[in-house]
Amino acid sequence: MARRLQDDEPRARVDGMGMFHRRVLLLAGAFLVGLVILSSQVVRLSVVEGAERLGAAMRRLDRTDFLPTVRGSILDRKGRVLAQDRPSDDLAANFEFLSGVWAVRRAGESARRRVNEASGRAAWLAMPLAARQEEILRDLPAWDAEVERIWQQVAAVAGIDREEIERRLDEIRASVHRQALAVADRRRALEIERLAAGDADAPPPPQGPILAQRSSHLVLLDLEDEAAIELARLAERHPGTLELRRTVRRVQPWARVDAAVDRRDLPSPIRAETPISVEAIDPLGMIVGRVGEEVWKEDVARRPFRREDGSIDLGGNRLEGERIGRSGVEAAFEDRLRGRRGLVRRSLTEGELERVEPVRGDDVVLSIDASLQSRLAALLAPEVGLAVPQQWHAGWEEGVPRAHALPPDWKQLQGAIVVVDVETGEVLAAVSSPSPEEVEGWSPWRREVADPMVQRALEGVYPPGSILKPIVYASAVAAGALAADAAIECTGHFFPNLPEVARCWIYRERFGLTTHSVQVGGPLGIEEALARSCNIYFYEVAARLGPRRLVEWLRRFGLDRPFGVGLGWQANDRGSSPRGEHAGVLPEAEELEAIRSRGDRVTPILLGIGQGPIAWTPLHAANAYAILARGGEVLDPTILRVEGSREPSDRLPLPRAALDRALEGLRRAVADPVGTGHHLTLEDGSQEPLVSVPGITTWGKTGTAQATPLAIDRDQDGRRETRLAGLEHAWFVGLVGEEGRRPRWAIAVLLEHAGSGGRAAGPLAAAVIRALIAEGYLRGAPMPPAGGAT
């Protein structure tokens, strides 16, 4: 059949095997290639990798359980337990039981049974809905009564009022209701988003009850053993109602401490023969910290439980893990406190394969004395009267009370107390008042602390005021800018032609524009200057030293530097900074340069009296005085107990002569009648010594530091329009030691906005010294025992 092939006719027509067959064969060949690929992969998996994969699959037959560990405790310097794990038996109730749904369900079951028994097996199903509901409602009261009976039994066994339990149940119901509303709002918003986006593929948001409505809630915590057993039996008798849970709870025995404050040595207006009992609320809370129940993604990222190579870090964090420290020492020492979980690996076929015992967490011992801390916190309670505005703070002018800079109905003064061990640098106490727990009850129109969680002793920054003076002097002498025995004239005002600028505090109308030189009868030495707190002396010293050198020396005394006392570190853009501390404020090089270039001559000398662009924390203050006491050795403060001795991190070349003179000045400030820290003047003009404790020497400095104006919301309209100016912070910082001996403890006391350092902070400092004696840190002359912390 030879003919011309048409254009579109397949050439292969004339071959023996048609094009079609060839193509089918090629297709078959393609499938064969696929078969070969599949087969070779299967062979590779089962023959080449077979053993390894079998191993991997078999390993999954193993079951690994983790054994919990016991978290280490936090102790104070005397071994008192500040935070500890304790197992506790708790009673939880199913939400359905609480909300009444359980009763309805039981009523439904019983109604159905009743109807079926009476009228035959399918009677219930045959009934119309309304009739069924009626039957259920008939049975419901009996079940409600049963619920009530169960709660009565719980109340009886646990020894708690039925009303108390009902209150707790109401709290739970309200909280779950709030959650449900919030979730419903959120679901509605999500649904709107979903429909608006037209994204039909996104799964619709879940409907139905929220998790809180399906789970159990804790009703009673920390039951007694017998009560727990009894309630467990009760729970078993009524399934679906109650649940006994055994959990480990972190307890803080020193969270609430009753302290009795001896009032016999307080200033006479608040003196009393009997001690007053004060409940110190959470005096250690911000230092010890809290433990959180949930592990966050950041924690897992920091120390994952399952490392990248698949191995397990038994001390690591996992999202479904246990508690983790969130603040304070609990967080800072998480790794040490936590210990390590154990594990047990069991195989389905062979039993126990591997066992690693859990390792108990280590304890952390603080340098803080919990009893002392509680006593000091109690001193700051408003009931005692030391930390509330008193007329003697402002004083009287010829019988007429002077106005306090704070409004008359100001309820409480915020404050801080720090006690540092001179020898080791350990912090014995660091009290901040009020504690965050107490902040709730404060009057709303006051300026609340910008952050109620500020630990004022460690984090609160304030201008030092006069208490910086001995430091300035010591720095100037060490730098060679001043002779140790320099005598400087107090002229009342520093600049000869400017009587209104840079004045001494005594150069005022009401004192008759006098000067210290007039009072002393000549130029003052450092002892007099410190005792009387002459400003001009220190303006001169600052002028001679110069602001640049002064700032450098202040840095060496610990300012503008974080100590890392032990509350942990947090990462920031400069690397990391300590948590819970403030480094203080000093002028930077640019600022000093700006001061110089604009010809400002006032600011540099203001630094000499602790005003101007400078601020520090009470901890800095105590630490700086401790350096003086040590003769220039720098030991950064720490809240951890120090075992053995510590090497100083720096030795400031402070001449002995200067130090002795400065200490003498500080001693006179308290012991001499002319000293600013010597006495308190009362309404009738009589004077009471501020610190008179037999057998104890106090080297102290008062300070009245000008504070920035305060903005408060006086009329409670939500805006802080009222500004209070002319406020001053009251400082009293010093050293105490037994008579005839070197200083042992450095104390810093601060009362915010209280006014005069001597009058406001002085009595408080005296009370601190007595507290140290009561706790045995100082041996004064024998005294009848005062109250104690329980």
Next chain:
Amino acid sequence: MTGASVLPWSRLASRLDGLDGATSRRRAIRWMNPGWIAAIAGLALSALGVAAIMTVDPTLAPRQVAYTAVGLVAAALVAIPDYRRLRWAVPLFAVLSLGLLVFVLIPAVPQWLVRPRNGARGWINLGVIDLQPAEVAKVVFILAAAAWLRPDGWHRRLMGFAWPFLLTLVPVALILLEPDLGTATLFLPTLVAMLWCGGARKRHLVALVVAAAVAAPLAYPFLKPHQRARIDALVAQLEGDRRFEQDIGYQSARAMDLVGAGGVEGLRAEAAPLIEHNHLPEAHNDMIFPVIACRWGLVGAAGTLGALAVLVGAGLWTASIARDAFGRMIAVGVASMLGFQAFVNVAMTIGLLPVTGITLPFVSYGGSSMLTTWVMVGLVLNVALRRPPRFSRRGVFEFDGASA
């Protein structure tokens, strides 16, 4: 039979071929044909499937036996009427199939009728059985493509591509909207295979395949996140990166471990607890192959692959002896679709392809897919039963205008 002279001895041969003696009738039934091989392979695979399902979930096994029985009956029913009679019904089938596909996508349809499963709306609840429009579409597609790919030359031109291509895109798009990526990906390769055997020019096909290969990565951004994640996981796994093994690559990793664990001989009775504790997902349907490989080892796996190969081979053999283009295309279509489906399913369980949701024909649990697979085998049997006698096949099957 145009122009062919009937030699004397061919009459004898045709008598041997046909039991009914009506050798001159075009509609003679040839009882000896490769279609039975396909059916037997299918039966063997079904039995293997039941045994494998017994290993992982014995409660499902009786149902699978029932599905197989229903499938056999369906295959028989499909094989009885001459397939050429079906041809006139193809447009009707096409309309019905598209209608069903659109039906499941209508949002207004209540959930008791179209229950979403795993986020996909692909099943119509008929009470006793669930009907999957995508499965129906598979069979109808083969019939439609076979009917319309006329071997009269027009599809050898590039323009002729447009029509079958569009023919394919409509059901594929509808299935993708469900979403059911796995089933949708079977259509194009089947079409290519049918075009290939139907005589399309090589260069056109190559261009199409190249275009698809280039376009596929461009579609990556349009994929849904979980689909993208699966591809990422596969790439990672091939690179030896074990990151995804605990989440999105989990299924694949477990499957491969179980296949490997089977070794050469298989773990027999110990396979069941191993599979259970390794938490192989979808062990009774998508991942049935690792179950077989785990229990019966390389031997079992080879047997399965072999049976599948025999199935595809029987289909292609049927195609090569079919009497007309329609029958040829049906056989090629069925063989290709089942072959691709099997390839993709096995490949995904052994880590060569990303995990998609398609089942292994005959072996995986599922009534809907069992039914359509048996219907497809029934079609092949139908074609095979009506093959022309051996010696009258010469030259007829090329692309002459008068083919039936």
